[in-house]
Amino acid sequence: MPKMVLTAEYLSINSNDLSEYTRKAEVTVEVEEKDVTNYKSLGWKEVIGGLKSGTLACEFLQDFAATKLDAIMWPLLGTVVPFEVRADQAAVGTSNPAYKGNVLISGWSPVTGQVGDEATVGQDFTTSGAVTRSTA
Template sequence: MTKMILLASYLSLNANLLHSNTNKIELSVEVEEKDVTTFGSLGYKEVLGGLKSAGLAIEFKQDYAAAALDSIMWPLLGTVVAFEVRADQGAVGASNPKYSGSVLIKEWKPLSGSVGDDASVSVSFPTSGAVTRATS
């Protein structure tokens, strides 16, 4: 069984490469469970998959410099933008698939933390439309 340590994951939001500001990326995809049980089910529940949904959760290390993270994210608030994530920054391939789609930038935290904390920002964005997986 192959094992992997995430050392250099890839993140692009609205064509901005942001992995240098990122220390956590989580893409989760799920499908709605629809109950289709009938009397013919003989007392067992039957389910089918319904609508799919996904979300992209990211932890950023904040940067207020000109043309840096905060100045990139602030104007995106409220918009739907393209995203791409990969386990590694290397070339897309069978062992490094890319997952892409669109997310709604529904929140941004310009400032978050306590005295002595690093300036980290944790956000979650819902996807809008399909999430695709590609190996080329």
Template sequence: MPVMVLTSEYLSLAGNDLSEYTRKAELSVEVEEKDVTTYASAGWKVVTGGLKSGELGCEFLQDFATGRIDGIMWPLLGTVVPFEVRPTNAVVGVSNPKYTGSVLIKEWKPVEGGVGDEATSSASFPTSGPVLRATT
């Protein structure tokens, strides 16, 4: 049974490789469920797919130094930027597909955590337009 442990995930936002700050990156995509049931369905619900959407959820280790994660993310707030996420930072291939598209940077939490915690920032960014999968 093949298994994989994520040890070197790759994340890029707006052309910035953020892998060194990224503790977690989760890309989810879904399709709306549309009910198209009619009397002809004999009492069974019939559904079809509607609009597609996605979300990129991230958790970062915070760094306020010049040119680091806070300085990269703060100016992006409210903009739509390209993203790329891969299971590893290795070359894209059949066993390391890349997922690309655009996301809206709708939130940024500069300060997050409690006493004694690592300084982190977590956020979820909705996709804007298609999410593509490539192996080349």
């Protein structure tokens, strides 16, 4: 069985390669369950898929220098922008699919942590529209 350790994940937000700041990038997609149980179901619950939604959960190492992470993300607050995540920074292919879509930058926590902690930013972004998987 093949195994993989993530050592070079790729994350782009609004066409900015943020891989050098990224500690975690998780794309989660799900479908609502809609209960369509009726008397003909004979006591068994029946469900069908409803609306799809997704989340891009990220953890970054903060950088306040000009043109760096905070300067890239702060102006995006409140906007919908494209994202792309790959398991590896290598080219997109059958063994390295790209997950793409748009996210709403609904929040940004520029300063968090306690004494002695690394300066990190943990933020979840909700997808807007379809999330696609491509291998080419």
